[in-house]
Amino acid sequence: MHRSANLLSALPDDLATEIFQDIVSAATVRIERIVSKGHTSPGSGWYDQDEHEWVMVVEGRATLAFEDGSTCDLSAGDYVNIPAHVKHRVAWTDPDQITVWLAVFYQ
Template sequence: MNNIFDNLPADLSREHFLDLLNTPSVRIERIVSKGHDSPEAGWYDQDEDEWVMVLEGEGTLAFEGGRVVTLSKGGFIHIPAHCRHRVSHTRPDDITVWLAVFFSPAG
């Protein structure tokens, strides 16, 4: 039996990304952050839809156009393909564990 909280990285000088499942139709990823954000020039513009949930901690997403969304434990959001966004903040004194699901957009 696997557990998403097993084997959390000790060194979080950089964000940690781990594919939990990777198939042609869906990718599920665990992301562990601690005080990380995307560089100002680091906007994500993905070909896939993304559904993301914070399992532990807190993270803030900034969207092109000025929208800002803060997710705390249990919070989730759907981000459509090509919706430019970035991580603008995670807590520096606590880990944030994200669960991200990437899939092809409908239609």
């Protein structure tokens, strides 16, 4: 059975916290929609994942920071591939509009 959906539909009205929603989950890949509005990663640490992450901003704007001091500004259509164990964090998302991310985690 085929089921279609739209990444930009059913966006939450209340974004007191960032929203993480699995779209597809399998043994070697997970696809997730993330919805942010002014959210950043917790100040206490870095993401250090066992899997690779390909992430794209579908709508909005954001900045990723990496442990090596580099940053990556992203806006609609921009994507980046983050290898496993490359420490990173979300340094900024636009506080004035929703940022919708598509994240693909893979082995």
